[in-house]
Amino acid sequence: MKLQVTQENLSKALGNVARVANTRGTLPILANVVLRTVGTRLTIAATNLDIAITHYIGSKVAEEGSITVPARLMQDFVSSLPSGVIELKLDDYKLHITTDQYNSVINGISADEFPVMPAITDGTSWTLPAKAFKKGLQQVLVAASSDEARPVLTGLYIHTEGGKLYIAATDSYRLAEKEIMATKEEINLLVPANAMQELLRLLGDQDTDIEVTHDDQQVLFKVGEVELVTRLIEGKYPDYRKLVPSEFATTATLKRADFVNITKVSSLFARESAGSVTIHLDPETKQVSIRSIASQLGENTASADAVITNEGDITLNSRYLLDALGTLGGADVDICFNGKLEPCVLRETKASDYTHVIMPLKS
Amino acid sequence: MKLQVTQENLSKALGNVARVANTRGTLPILANVVLRTVGTRLTIAATNLDIAITHYIGSKVAEEGSITVPARLMQDFVSSLPSGVIELKLDDYKLHITTDQYNSVINGISADEFPVMPAITDGTSWTLPAKAFKKGLQQVLVAASSDEARPVLTGLYIHTEGGKLYIAATDSYRLAEKEIMATKEEINLLVPANAMQELLRLLGDQDTDIEVTHDDQQVLFKVGEVELVTRLIEGKYPDYRKLVPSEFATTATLKRADFVNITKVSSLFARESAGSVTIHLDPETKQVSIRSIASQLGENTASADAVITNEGDITLNSRYLLDALGTLGGADVDICFNGKLEPCVLRETKASDYTHVIMPLKS
Numbered sequence A, B: 001m002k003l004q005v006t007q008e009n010l011s012k013a014l015g016n017v018a019r020v021a022n023t024r025g026t027l028p029i030l031a032n033v034v035l036r037t038v039g040t041r042l043t044i045a046a047t048n049l050d051i052a053i054t055h056y057i058g059s060k061v062a063e064e065g066s067i068t069v070p071a072r073l074m075q076d077f078v079s080s081l082p083s084g085v086i087e088l089k090l091d092d093y094k095l096h097i098t099t100d101q102y103n104s105v106i107n108g109i110s111a112d113e114f115p116v117m118p119a120i121t122d123g124t125s126w127t128l129p130a131k132a133f134k135k136g137l138q139q140v141l142v143a144a145s146s147d148e149a150r151p152v153l154t155g156l157y158i159h160t161e162g163g164k165l166y167i168a169a170t171d172s173y174r175l176a177e178k179e180i181m182a183t184k185e186e187i188n189l190l191v192p193a194n195a196m197q198e199l200l201r202l203l204g205d206q207d208t209d210i211e212v213t214h215d216d217q218q219v220l221f222k223v224g225e226v227e228l229v230t231r232l233i234e235g236k237y238p239d240y241r242k243l244v245p246s247e248f249a250t251t252a253t254l255k256r257a258d259f260v261n262i263t264k265v266s267s268l269f270a271r272e273s274a275g276s277v278t279i280h281l282d283p284e285t286k287q288v289s290i291r292s293i294a295s296q297l298g299e300n301t302a303s304a305d306a307v308i309t310n311e312g313d314i315t316l317n318s319r320y321l322l323d324a325l326g327t328l329g330g331a332d333v334d335i336c337f338n339g340k341l342e343p344c345v346l347r348e349t350k351a352s353d354y355t356h357v358i359m360p361l362k363s
Helices: A007-020 A071-080 A130-143 A193-203 A256-268 A318-327 B007-020 B071-080 B130-143 B193-203 B256-268 B318-327
Strands: A002-006 A032-038 A041-047 A051-058 A060-063 A066-070 A085-091 A094-098 A102-107 A124-129 A155-161 A164-170 A174-182 A188-192 A209-214 A218-223 A226-231 A250-255 A276-282 A287-292 A298-305 A312-317 A332-337 A344-348 A354-358 B002-006 B032-038 B041-047 B051-058 B060-063 B066-070 B085-091 B094-098 B102-107 B124-129 B155-161 B164-170 B174-182 B188-192 B209-214 B218-223 B226-231 B250-255 B276-282 B287-292 B298-305 B312-317 B332-337 B344-348 B354-358
Touching: A002 A007, A007 A032, A007 A041, A007 A051, A007 A071, A007 A085, A007 A193, A032 A071, A051 A193, A066 A071, A066 A102, A071 A102, A071 B256, A102 B256, A124 A130, A124 A174, A130 A155, A130 A164, A130 A174, A130 A193, A130 A209, A130 A318, A130 A354, A155 A193, A174 A318, A188 A193, A188 A226, A193 A218, A193 A226, A250 A256, A250 A298, A256 A276, A256 A287, A256 A298, A256 A318, A256 A332, A256 B071, A256 B102, A276 A318, A312 A318, A318 A344, A318 A354, B002 B007, B007 B032, B007 B041, B007 B051, B007 B071, B007 B085, B007 B193, B032 B071, B051 B193, B066 B071, B066 B102, B071 B102, B124 B130, B124 B174, B130 B155, B130 B164, B130 B174, B130 B193, B130 B209, B130 B318, B130 B354, B155 B193, B174 B318, B188 B193, B188 B226, B193 B218, B193 B226, B250 B256, B250 B298, B256 B276, B256 B287, B256 B298, B256 B318, B256 B332, B276 B318, B312 B318, B318 B344, B318 B354
Parallel strands: none
Antiparallel strands: A002 A060, A002 A085, A032 A041, A032 A066, A041 A051, A051 A226, A085 A094, A094 A102, A102 B298, A124 A209, A155 A164, A155 A188, A164 A174, A174 A354, A209 A218, A218 A226, A250 A332, A276 A287, A276 A312, A287 A298, A298 B102, A332 A344, A344 A354, B002 B060, B002 B085, B032 B041, B032 B066, B041 B051, B051 B226, B085 B094, B094 B102, B124 B209, B155 B164, B155 B188, B164 B174, B174 B354, B209 B218, B218 B226, B250 B332, B276 B287, B276 B312, B287 B298, B332 B344, B344 B354
């Protein structure tokens, strides 16, 4: 292997790929990245066996070849080099990296010892709009579970219904759903949420389409020069839609910034009660007030002006409430519920493509 | 106690003071801040028994009084409030905090149970220029030890010699000294370096003088509305000056940015050798090159253009070298030494008020 690449391209590719390389696993070679020439391009790839990321960069290839080198060292090293041309040359298993000022050798391991990267040979292909999907991931992933005891809840559910594509996540305490686009496809995929966190990072300011290809076992997301492959989660996703009420006994509309502030302040006093705060909607004073459950520390009531349909009380986990408010855009938000123990819905006022549901606590 | 303060002043004071409040100690009340009216002012104070910080703020005092409340809660709470007037009112040991939108009660503990804050009644007073002292602290504190086994080395040595005030620190592997100002005082103080880290934080963009008062046991630094008192360290500071050579067999002058870059890159390959890198000065090629000791990972040589008086080699800990380069200003730096095992001096080219010495490693 002998080739030239620019520091900028190589550093960017290593930045995208090296994160999935794993130094703590049982297979030491998974801490490495694979460098391999493919025609006039260099591929940089890494995998943790669940997720594989491959980045293609243009290069002047003089001799073909492949090698694996420690991901962390290679990334730190290349990102410290000045911008400009870098020469990579393989001599046995030693990768020589040369620039004007720097002359380095990194000891590698043969690419033959690296696990075979997953690939999809016979799958269904379709496209996703990058910007809308990115926004959706930012709004929905927060509700996914990280508890491996119920694997289906650690997934992002990408599915079509009535000619529309939705993404959804729930950890059984809260639920988020976003409508992404109209489509004629029939899609029903359960993708690990942590792989989607990686995809979110790869998306950056990408404005083009994401090419998706899936079979029964795996799914591939192609974003410009980067490919992410991940396994699919087996199992049936819960019928979450039956949890979302369509009508509400009471609704308050208030400034999102106000709601965030009064929730933050109240949450400080709710540490001993596991974050539990009680929200009171008062149509007479036209105020939403949040009360922290009295504790050893003290107590707090904070209020904000609101438009309110009916009186009502509900007790929520303040962290979930802050997470939900963090996913909403716009100046005004609605909080809607029926009874003290029924699901509470948060929405951007006058926007119907995103719904966030929090299950109340017993107060 | 009943008074009004602005959120801005109270939040700033709590930010300065609450850091020294300690939630992990054996005396739970040290996790609290003391609020106490003094005439028309409110004092906010905390101590970890080594360091005490007191901040004075203007307030409209309607009723005098004092209380202690949990520092962390009070700080998080006040910093979350909107700017404007806050009313504090003590009812038994409950501190009521009220604004337009917020109505809170924090449960306090009587200020009588708080340890007596250290005070200096009969000391010597002098002044320090805030900007020069701040710059000096930033340059010198990095060389102080954090190893309590040798208490004197955990101190910042503030002392006069030949009509000048110097500050110095050493952990026996490296040493930094800065000339602060000309003075007629005779000063010889050994102040805990961690107290000086706190002072550095308090200094901010302060441009006025720091008022210093000390006796045999303690020293007080007064910066605007804030006072920091700390104990002095007992013991004789080592005669560090005899370690600093005055003449050098070889000197290289190079761009500081280049020196930082080649050291950073080389340090990546020096992880297995505890950071050890070898610097080679070559007057013929007019280059300073840094070589990482060959290891399992690989090896690296990086070089930069320099003006060099004589050939020479020295092996240093790359972390200490990066720390030293981080404390130097200016575009160009000098590295000077005599033999492979003698102290290595780093200086900003043409600046004589700051000296950084690193002891070499055996290579």
